[in-house]
Amino acid sequence: MRDDQAGKVARNASVIDFSMIEDAVGYRLRRAQLSVFQDFNEAFSAKGLRPTDFAVLMLLTRNQGAKQSEVAEALGIQRANFVAIVDGLENKGFVARRKSEVDRRVQSLHITEQGLAYLDDLMPIWQEHEERLLAKLGGKAARDQLIGLLKRLYD
Template identity: 75%
Template sequence: MPELTLEEMVPNTSKLDFSGMEDAVGYRLRRAQLAVFQHFNEAFSSKGLRPTDFAVLLLLTDNQGAKQSEVAEALGIQRANFVAIVDGLENKGFIERRKSETDRRVQSLYMTPAGETYLEELMPIWADHEQWVLDQLGGVAERDTVNRLLRRLYD
């Protein structure tokens, strides 16, 4: 697969000179993030779902009863912002907060049956989205390399 230039990736209708940014990794990462989020939003538009909401639901499938603060930290979301996310998912009936059995001050999160059903509906859409991302990267063979390199930036 031939490598695209920055100008091919970013349509330049204003005729700006991008040559100073051609090899800027941070800029390319940001543009890649925007492209992936745009595709996600288009794929999930009929479901009215944001990437963060999906991440919470997906994480809770294998972490029933996780502390609200643990989930926020695991996803890199500030606690104040996370409360609004949980409120929205709870109002839709997809998750519920419960007081921890060991520490009544702590809120634990659980998927509801409606949340589990909703997530099942979302999984084929997510699989298609993931395949689109992999196709942009050159296929499944590149996934491990890309994930390994990206992990270095935040681990």
């Protein structure tokens, strides 16, 4: 076996070398997102809740009657994909669609009493999830710094 072939075999049998991308912002953001979502999914697995569903319910607590398109845009979700999300929440009785009184073509979203009660049950789980993230970051100051940096990337 030639030396270059032996090197390839040795690399394939060992840990992958990430040195070319280990400091890439996009790579680290994606790995962080996966870690956060994994923790979220484990915490909420018994509730059958996805991060997106939770985000919609949270937004609607302060934005009753928001247009479906506005909520989708606020969460960065394509409208076509958002319809299925709202369908699922509506089928569970957590969200209600209503025709806008101003423009009957527009759907407004409202969190239901059942949705609010469900969200109340979820809040302690979410708080524990957030506390685990804070602990990994080293506290509130580190979280605030991270959030500030992330905002600069997309604002």
